[in-house]
Structure formats: C-alpha cells, structure tokens
Amino acid sequence: MSRSTTFGGTNRTLMVYAVLYLAFLYGPVLLLPLFSFNDSIYVAFPLKGFTTQWYEEMLSNEPMHAALLNSIKVGTVTSVIATVLGALGAKAVTRYRIPGVKPVVGVISLPLVVPGIILGVALLILLTRSGIPLTLVTVTLGHVLLCVPFAMVTLIASFDGFDKSMEEAAADLGDNVLWSFWRVTLPIIFPGILASLLLCFTISFDEFIMAFFLAGTEPTLPIFIYSQLRFPQKLPGVLAMGACILVVSFVVVFLSQWLRRRNLGVPVNGGV
Amino acid sequence: MSGDEAYIHIDHVTKRFGDVVAVNDVDIRISRGEFFSLLGASGCGKTTLLRMLAGFEMPDVGEIYIDDSAISGVPPHRRPTNMVFQSYAIFPHLNVRRNIAFGLRREKLSKEETAKRVDEALALVKLQGFGDRRSHELSGGQRQRIALARALICRPKVLLLDEPLGALDKKLREEMQLELRALQQSLGITFIFVTHDQEEAMTLSDRIAVMSGGKALQIAPPKVLYNEPVNVEVAEFIGQMNFIDATVSERTGNGAVLDTAGLGRIGAPAKADFVREGAKVVAAIRPEKLTLSDRPQEGQAFSVEGAIATAAYLGDRSHFYVAVEGCAKPVAVATQETQISQDRLLTEGARVWLSWNEQSVILLERN
Numbered sequence: 303m304s305r306s307t308t309f310g311g312t313n314r315t316l317m318v319y320a321v322l323y324l325a326f327l328y329g330p331v332l333l334l335p336l337f338s339f340n341d342s343i344y345v346a347f348p349l350k351g352f353t354t355q356w357y358e359e360m361l362s363n364e365p366m367h368a369a370l371l372n373s374i375k376v377g378t379v380t381s382v383i384a385t386v387l388g389a390l391g392a393k394a395v396t397r398y399r400i401p402g403v404k405p406v407v408g409v410i411s412l413p414l415v416v417p418g419i420i421l422g423v424a425l426l427i428l429l430t431r432s433g434i435p436l437t438l439v440t441v442t443l444g445h446v447l448l449c450v451p452f453a454m455v456t457l458i459a460s461f462d463g464f465d466k467s468m469e470e471a472a473a474d475l476g477d478n479v480l481w482s483f484w485r486v487t488l489p490i491i492f493p494g495i496l497a498s499l500l501l502c503f504t505i506s507f508d509e510f511i512m513a514f515f516l517a518g519t520e521p522t523l524p525i526f527i528y529s530q531l532r533f534p535q536k537l538p539g540v541l542a543m544g545a546c547i548l549v550v551s552f553v554v555v556f557l558s559q560w561l562r563r564r565n566l567g568v569p570v571n572g573g574v
Numbered sequence: 575m576s577g578d579e580a581y582i583h584i585d586h587v588t589k590r591f592g593d594v595v596a597v598n599d600v601d602i603r604i605s606r607g608e609f610f611s612l613l614g615a616s617g618c619g620k621t622t623l624l625r626m627l628a629g630f631e632m633p634d635v636g637e638i639y640i641d642d643s644a645i646s647g648v649p650p651h652r653r654p655t656n657m658v659f660q661s662y663a664i665f666p667h668l669n670v671r672r673n674i675a676f677g678l679r680r681e682k683l684s685k686e687e688t689a690k691r692v693d694e695a696l697a698l699v700k701l702q703g704f705g706d707r708r709s710h711e712l713s714g715g716q717r718q719r720i721a722l723a724r725a726l727i728c729r730p731k732v733l734l735l736d737e738p739l740g741a742l743d744k745k746l747r748e749e750m751q752l753e754l755r756a757l758q759q760s761l762g763i764t765f766i767f768v769t770h771d772q773e774e775a776m777t778l779s780d781r782i783a784v785m786s787g788g789k790a791l792q793i794a795p796p797k798v799l800y801n802e803p804v805n806v807e808v809a810e811f812i813g814q815m816n817f818i819d820a821t822v823s824e825r826t827g828n829g830a831v832l833d834t835a836g837l838g839r840i841g842a843p844a845k846a847d848f849v850r851e852g853a854k855v856v857a858a859i860r861p862e863k864l865t866l867s868d869r870p871q872e873g874q875a876f877s878v879e880g881a882i883a884t885a886a887y888l889g890d891r892s893h894f895y896v897a898v899e900g901c902a903k904p905v906a907v908a909t910q911e912t913q914i915s916q917d918r919l920l921t922e923g924a925r926v927w928l929s930w931n932e933q934s935v936i937l938l939e940r941n
Binding site: 464465467468470471472473474475476477478481482485486489490 | 630655679725
C-alpha cells in the first residue's frame with residue numbers, strides 16, 4: 303500500500319478538491335484587480351492592454367468618494383455601538399443569574415434568521431410612520447440591529463473562555479466594577495473585542511438590503527456600486543475601487559493576525 | 575483561643591439558592607489571629623460561607639461582623655478581607671510583579687515604594703527572581719504562591735483561602751501546609767481556610783468547623799473533634815471510626831453499661847442526656863484504641879475474639895480488619911506494633927483478641 307493514501311502522506315484527491323475549492327472561492331475575486339488594469343470598458347477576455355485610467359477615474363469620482371466615506375462612517379459607528387451592546391449582553395448572559403435569559407437572547411438573535419428584506423421593510427415602515435427622516439443615522443440603526451447578535455456571539459465566547467474568579471479577584475483586590483472591567487476584563491477579552499469590531503464593520507460595510515431601504519439620499523458604497531452597474535463605462539472604475547478595498551482588507555487582516563501573534567509570543571514586561 | 579473575643583462573628587447566617595439552602599443558620603465566632611478551617615464534603619456550604627465573607631454572596635438572613643462592624647452592605651472591594659482563589663485567578667495578561675502589585679492601586683504609592691512592597695511579597699513566598707514571568711510560565715505551586723502574595727500585599731485583616739492546595743500533588747501540598755502555617759503564625763493574620771481534606775484541616779487549624787448540609791455540625795479544636803465528636807457524621811468525617819450499634823441497659827453517674835450484638839456487654843463513659851436506660855445508641859471506637867493479641871489481655875477492661883479478614887502493612891503502621899461474630903462490619907484496628915508475631919497476624923483467618931479500655935468508647939446518638 304502506498305503512503306500517499308494513508309494519513310501521513312498527501313492525498314491526491316483531497317489535494318485536487320482543495321485547489322478547486324480555493325480557485326472557485328477566490329478566482330473571481332482575483333479577476334477584480336486583473337480587469338481593473340485592463341484597457342477596455344468591457345469585462346471580458348482577451349485582455350486588451352495595461353492602463354491605470356480606471357484608477358485615475360476612481361480618484362476623481364466624487365460621488366464614489368462620498369459613498370465610500372458614508373460606508374466607512376456607518377461601519378465604524380455600527381461596529382462600535384454593536385460591540386459595546388454585544389459586550390454588555392455577553393457579560394450579562396455569562397456572568398449573572400437572570401430569569402428568562404434564554405428567550406431574551408433568542409429575541410436578540412432574531413436578525414440572524416429573519417431575512418434582511420423583511421427587517422428592512424419593517425424598519426422602513428416604522429421609521430416613516432414615526433416621521434423620522436431616512437439618513438445615514440437610520441442605516442446605522444438598522445446595521446446595529448443586524449450586528450448585535452454577531453457581536454454578542456463573538457463576545458460570549460470570550461467571556462466564557464475566562465475564569466469568572468478573575469473578575470472576583472479584581473474586586474477582592476480593591477477594584478470596583480469599572481476599574482475591574484478596565485484592568486482585567488477588557489484586556490482579557492480584547493482579542494474578542496477586536497474580532498467583533500472587524501466582523502461588525504465588515505457586515506455593515508457590504509450590507510445592501512437594509513441600506514437600500516433605509517438610506518434616503520445618501521447612498522452607502524454597495525448601493526452606489528449597484529446604481530453604477532447600469533452604466534457599462536462606469537464598471538471598470540468600480541473594479542478599481544474593489545481592488546483597492548481588497549488590498550486594504552488583506553492588509554488589515556494580516557496586521558491584526560500579526561499583532562495577535564506578537565502579543566501572545568513575547569511577554570510585555572519591564573517591572574511594575 | 576476561642577470564645578472570649580470574637581473578631582469575626584458569623585451571626586446566624588442563612589443563604590438560599592432557589593430551593594437549596596446552601597448555608598443554614600450558621601453561627602461561628604472566630605478570634606483574631608486564629609487559623610480557622612471550614613471542613614466538609616463538596617456542597618456542604620463551606621465555599622458559600624467563605625464567599626459571603628469575601629462579599630461575593632449576600633446572606634439572606636443574619637449578619638457578618640468583622641472587628642465589630644457589620645459588613646453585609648460592604649462591597650467586596652471595600653472589605654478588609656482578601657482571598658486566595660481555588661483556581662488562583664492569576665491575571666494572564668500581567669506578569670508576576672504586576673499581578674502582585676494589583677491591589678496596591680488604591681494606595682497610590684510611588685514607584686519605588688510599590689517595587690519595595692512587591693519585593694517583600696515575593697520574598698515572603700520565596701519567589702524572588704520570578705517577577706517578570708507570566709502566569710502560563712509558572713507551575714501550580716508557584717501560581718499558588720503568587721495568589722498568596724497578591725492577597726497578602728494588601729495587608730488584609732482576614733485572609734480567605736478556598737481550597738488553595740487542592741490542585742497540588744501530595745508532596746507539594748504537605749510542604750505548602752507547613753509553609754502556610756508558619757506564614758500565618760509569623761504574620762498573625764486571621765486565616766479562614768476552606769477544605770474537604772480532613773487531614774489538611776487537622777494539620778493547619780487552631781479550630782475547625784465541620785459542615786454538612788449547610789449546617790456547622792461541630793466547631794472545635796482538632797483534638798476535641800477527634801476525641802469528642804458530637805455525632806456519627808462528625809466522627810465518620812474525622813479520621814476512621816468503628817461504629818457498633820448498642821442499647822443502654824444501665825446508666826450510672828458518669829458511665830453506662832451497654833448491650834451490643836458483637837462485643838457483648840461493654841462499659842462506656844457517658845455524660846450526655848440521650849444515654850438513658852433502654853436508649854438505642856452508637857458505640858464508637860477509634861482503630862488505634864484497639865489492641866490486638868493472641869490471648870485476652872490483662873489490665874484492659876474489655877476484649878473479644880475474632881478472625882483477621884484483611885491486613886495491610888503501611889510501613890510505619892499496620893491496618894487490620896477483624897471479623898467479629900455479630901458485628902455487621904469487620905472491626906478496623908490500627909497498630910504501631912503488636913504483641914504477637916507479625917507473621918501470624920498477617921495470615922488471613924488467624925484468631926486474635928481485640929481489647930480496649932472503657933475510656934476509649936464514645937457514645938453517640940443513633941440517627
């Protein structure tokens with residue numbers, strides 16, 4: 303029997319499957335930067351020639367900048383609010399004896415299973431009936447609703463992962479609730495907080511349906527991109543923007559992993 | 575040690591969790607500088623009681639006084655107590671020095687003063703040179719010492735210890751017991767120590783509260799617990815004990831004559847009121863109060879014949895289980911040295927005589 307089919311060796315079938323899987327997942331993504339340098343407004347092979355024209359166009363595309371900025375604003379505020387709420391919820395669920403905690407968590411988790419279109423329409427009706435104008439604030443509201451369960455699930459894992467007596471020890475050593483949160487809880491759950499911020503930002507950044515219903519006159523990036531698809535000549539500019547976002551998110555993920563590893567590996571010391 | 579001045583008074587405290595009464599009307603007075611243990615099996619309420627002292631749980635009924643002030647309304651961070659946790663709870667994101675200095679925040683000391691206090695604390699637990707390590711770079715014994723140093727640096731009036739030696743191996747545990755005792759005596763701080771290990775409690779404590787089902791069954795120094803247990807449960811928990819069902823046939827001034835199935839008619843000292851004529855009681859005898867021999871002993875008041883059921887040689891001593899006709903369980907005997915040859919005794923089935931003194935019989939109420 304050859305080693306290649308046992309546990310120790312390389313399994314050829316599995317290898318082929320893995321390569322195909324990755325190609326299917328990331329191949330299309332890689333087309334984005336490829337076509338963003340293609341000297342043609344049509345996204346099709348064969349490639350015509352190299353150009354940076356679309357990047358120049360992107361740099362001068364004011365409405366696109368505005369949409370990007372809107373998305374960053376909404377994403378940032380959403381991730382911060384959702385993470386704070388998620389952290390409070392996670393602490394409550396994991397640290398206190400609360401009667402009826404399961405149904406409460408169930409209700410908070412509803413946006414995970416309720417289709418976005420229903421949430422969007424429901425919120426739209428509620429907001430317009432209440433006379434609240436549709437702005438980026440309403441988009442943020444919708445996104446917070448969507449992100450809180452994700453933040454909470456992420457942070458419940460963080461809270462569950464550390465010994466409750468750490469917080470009691472902090473209290474025992476003279477720290478009130480705020481101090482012990484600042485000096486013990488926060489540093490210990492920090493990786494979870496970071497994960498939650500990134501996750502919420504990402505969810506908000508590419509969320510379309512709720513933003514579509516709730517945005518009013520200020521579009522977020524996904525909505526702007528969708529509106530551009532009607533004009534073929536605008537498409538390469540969108541590709542250029544997509545390529546930039548791809549690079550930025552790659553760098554961010556890489557950086558956060560690198561920081562995490564560095565923190566784990568080398569003890570931060572230097573006396574008291 | 576006890577009685578005259580109560581530094582800590584746990585005043586008729588009751589604590590319920592739902593339908594479960596975790597601590598049931600416990601009343602304990604502890605003196606300043608005492609090493610006091612709460613001893614009992616898991617779920618007996620000892621940890622809940624300790625957590626009420628620390629402020630992590632509130633009593634439903636009753637009050638706790640430390641140095642004459644009621645502390646029920648005082649949150650944990652303002653109490654004059656510090657705790658060594660069962661899991662040690664060493665902060666993983668801080669090195670040893672920062673862990674130990676954690677409780678000094680409120681004292682607002684200068685850098686030099688803080689460093690000095692931390693050095694002292696490290697020296698106290700013999701961990702100089704470990705200051706820059708992180709929790710995951712320490713052994714269980716070292717973590718235990720860090721937890722101790724971190725609690726002691728706050729100079730508490732009372733140190734609470736929740737099974738601090740439970741996670742250590744036997745040899746290290748015995749070493750730490752001696753160190754803890756020496757530390758407590760040199761610092762003069764009141765220690766309240768929770769454990770399920772009766773040997774540990776006996777070794778360390780000035781006094782012990784034996785707890786079961788949320789109640790403090792007996793509060794006494796180790797010797798008294800061992801020699802004068804108040805009931806079968808305490809007698810069973812502390813050391814080994816032979817229990818023999820008996821009926822009181824005669825009550826004299828400070829003694830009684832009993833009828834038993836296996837041991838026949840025996841005498842016992844009796845002070846308690848429950849020893850009345852006709853009462854069904856339990857006669858208890860410690861294994862080491864029995865002597866083994868190949869013929870009835872002169873000078874010992876009582877003896878009975880039996881056969882060796884099992885024998886265990888433990889080096890410094892031997893344990894025997896002797897089957898006696900009429901006794902439900904074989905009688906346990908512990909000996910340092912026997913008067914008949916070891917060879918014969920170690921044989922299963924060998925005929926032997928058990929003898930004991932009237933004074934070594936303890937009479938207990940039957941449940």
